[in-house]
Amino acid sequence: QVQLVESGGGLVQPGGSLRLSCAASGSIFSIYVMGWYRQAPGKEREFVAAITWSTGSTSYADSVKGRFTISRDNNKNTLYLQMNSLKTEDTAVYYCSATNGGASHTPKDYPYWGQGTQVTVSS
Numbered sequence: 705q706v707q708l709v710e711s712g713g714g715l716v717q718p719g720g721s722l723r724l725s726c727a728a729s730g731s732i733f734s735i736y737v738m739g740w741y742r743q744a745p746g747k748e749r750e751f752v753a754a755i756t757w758s759t760g761s762t763s764y765a766d767s768v769k770g771r772f773t774i775s776r777d778n779n780k781n782t783l784y785l786q787m788n789s790l791k792t793e794d795t796a797v798y799y800c801s802a803t804n805g806g807a808s809h810t811p812k813d814y815p816y817w818g819q820g821t822q823v824t825v826s827s
Contacts, residue, residue: 706730706816708800713821720790720825726783726800726818734804740774740785741811742796742823749799751809753785763807768794790825798823 712724728735739754753764753774762774773786783800798821801814808814 706732706735706802708802708816708818710798710800710818710821713798713823715824715826716790717827718790718792718825721786721788722790722823724785724787724798724800724821724823726785728781728783728802732781735802736804737807738776738783738800738802739809739814740783741799741801741814742794743799743820744796747796749811751811752798754807754809755783756807761807763809765809787823790823792825794823795825796823797821 707729709727716722735757737754737756740752741749742752743749751765752768753772755762755774755776771789775784800818802816803814
């Protein structure tokens with residue numbers, strides 16, 4: 705089992721920045737890919753970014769490419785999401801996820817999830 709705990713959400717003005725963190729514990733050795741997803745009210749959960757834990761290879765949704773950066777600190781077992789140039793449409797609950805399967809952008813392929821952290825972009 706893998707446990708994930710997110711932190712770092714909050715209220716920010718359009719154009720601002722936030723950094724989300726996700727602390728992983730448990731059977732970390734089994735993790736292959738970790739990702740960030742988000743879910744806005746009335747919408748389905750959508751892929752934001754993913755990283756291969758061992759190699760650091762990354763992928764992004766087109767809507768955040770060039771503005772968000774996913775990274776990890778293997779020593780701290782922590783995943784990050786640096787979000788810059790935030791827009792009102794980035795408002796959502798952001799979830800950290802992990803899988804010991806292959807790289808995927810589909811939520812159903814991730815068995816482990818954090819509790820989520822709210823990000824609100826508003827003036």
